[in-house]
Amino acid sequence: MRLGIDLGTTRTIVAACDRGNYPVVGFLSPDGDVLDHFPTITAEHDGQLVHGLEAEQAAREGAPFLRSWKRLMSSSGPNDPVRIGGIELSLLELTTDFLSALGQALLAGSNLPGPPKTLPETVISVPANAHSSQRFTTLEAFRRAGFDVRAMVNEPSAAGIEFAHRYRGRLNARRDHVVVYDLGGGTFDAALVLITGGQHDVIDTAGIQRLGGDDFDEVLFEMALAAASVEREAALPFHDELLLECRTAKEALNPNSRRIVLELAALGEAAPSEPVVLPVADYYDQVRWLVERTVESLREVTAPRGTDPEVDDIKAQAAQAGVAGVYVVGGGSGLPVVPRLLREHFGRRVHRSVYPAAATAIGLAIAAEDDQQLPLTERFTRHLGVFREKDSGQRIAFDTIFPQGTPMPKPGDPPLVATRTYQPVHDIGHFRFVECAALTEGYEPRGDISPHGVIYFPFAPQRRNEALDQATIERLTSGGPRIEERYEVDAAGVVAVTIVDLDDGYAQKYVL
Structure with a gap:
């Protein structure tokens, strides 16, 4: 058995490679429930760091915590300090400690078949636009945490592998290019992938380092404060709790939703006497500019750059034949306005993954199955x-x-x-x-x-x-x-x- 692990900004997802199947691994919560992810959150509890489900429980009980800390990797080096409550450690140490907890949960607190006694071979991922320092921090932390890392793949490349596995019929000799749209919790990545003869050649990538689901949560947070007539400064001490409520409400939206209801109970005595009710249409208007930014970035991967004639020729061929699809993945893409606006630009070629949050992890597990060299050619994204x-x-x-x-x-x-x-x-x-x-x-x-x-x-x-x-x-x-x-x-x-x-x-x- 081998694993594919997508270390996400808000959720870390693991898929297993099990005799031709690629199930998403479930983790056992303290309440006995099974969750399809390991939350990317760390908290200080009784002078020690706890992670994942245990950290979420500690945060609910008032412990100091840090959510979405993966975003620090885009602007910090492995030795830069991070403070959570009264504990200070380096970013590399934090990542290693989190991944060690993930490994322990896989072996003793998950539905991983077996379960194995030691951590299996693993293929991991990083954002396509991750710089070398972020790649080093990620790879070194996985290795220090005891994982046997077989390869590290760009996130949209892994999603392209999952597309080729799930939608073989959409690929043919004429249309063999896929554009991957990957909107995660903290970053946006796009990639043009050539899939032919079982090989995946990443032709070009683009992305935005700090644009993801977290930013959509912040917009809802600001709208809620305005509707409740609460000053931002007064709400800042309760920011994390309020943001969690906004995130939960956002993730509950579906194409038929018409309003968003927020209690804002974390404000305590300053909370409104009645719940805040926001029209969904107003929220979509406020976040439209974020989606449009991703569309601009997506167009970059199909447009000639003028720096590499070979790559520009491949893009011209793809433009003439038409791409097999625009494949929409990532937890942030679950917001209904995202695929709606993408279809405004790209029409029926837009295909949203059946498992958008898990597509990258599943693609990594598929890549891990091959005993030979990975059928993937990556390129410098910058x-x-x-x-x-x-x-x-x-x-x-x-x-x-x-x-x-x-x-x-x-x-x-x-x-x-x-x-x-x-x-x-x-x-x-x-x-x-x-x-x-x-x-x-x-x-x-x-x-x-x-x-x-x-x-x-x-x-x-x-x-x-x-x-x-x-x-x-x-x-x-x-x-x-x-x-x-x-x-x-x-x-x-x-x-x-x-x-x-x-x-x-x-x-x-x-x-x-």
Whole structure:
């Protein structure tokens, strides 16, 4: 048996690969109920961290808690601190602790067939636009928590695998492209996937790092406060409890719903005497701009970018033949206004997954079943590069190390390698790495830009024992040493760089 695990912003979902079937694993709640997910929430209880269902129970009893903490990964590194109540730990430690609790629940508190005595081989996922630091944090935390990670796949790619398994009849020699629309709890991802001969080639991806179901909850929260004439500042101490009520009401909506009723009891004495009643149509009007943003991002994956002729040719072929479908997945896509607006733009080609929240986990379980190499080719979703000095230090330019669309190695393949060799003119190298969604005509970053890491390297041997981040950088009086930068990308998308002084062999390795 193998597993597919989708570590989600609000819910972590596990699917098993069991003799050609891919059931979603249920978890036993303290009340004896079986839930189809493990809540992505952590709380402090009696001086210790608890996670998942136990954390939800502690939160209901008034314990300090942190929900949707996965969103921190888009802007924080693995060693950045996170505080929950009186406990402070790094983001990597928090993720590891949560996944350890997930592993224990799988072995002793789930309906996993068997159950196994040890955690099975697992295929995991990350958002398509996750930067290398988020990929590293996710992969390292799973491994530290005891999971035997077989591969890490982009979330919309996994959904594409599930589409091909469930809707084989919609794919043919002429229409073999699928556009995946993945609206999760915290992020939005889109991907154009070519499915042919049992292989899945991710042609292009796009996404929005911080747009998901949580943002739709916030809109409802603001509308409820306005309707109840409650100032936001007065409601902030009860924000998490009120947001949970809004989320529950939102998830209960169906195509026939006409109103949303909220008690706002968490406000205590400030709660309205009568429930707040909001027309569903008004709520849909307020969130329409969020859905339109996802549609704009979705169009990016099918439109030519002008940076890769091969990819643009494939997109042109897909546009001429028509895609097999726009596949709608992710827990956030359950809001009825989402598929409704998508059909306004894309018509009958829109297909919502039978299991939208679980489609990614099921796709991961399908991928885990294959004993051979995963039938999937991933690509860089963004440009990765570094700012460096040009013209003997007279100006700064952006050097693209791995352009957007560059195919990544498959599991078991050697890493993808890029190198740079030069002689520096300063005694300390200051490397500022970023990822960006697009480049200008002059090959400078534009659009969505994410700082990716800062590295200092001593080009001058006499500066090797200094705190370089606090040192003054000076020009070398004579020719500098020969320096090589070697960049390696593994199948999980984690980037490592080794900087070597070729004259004396001194080297440092960093994971971005």
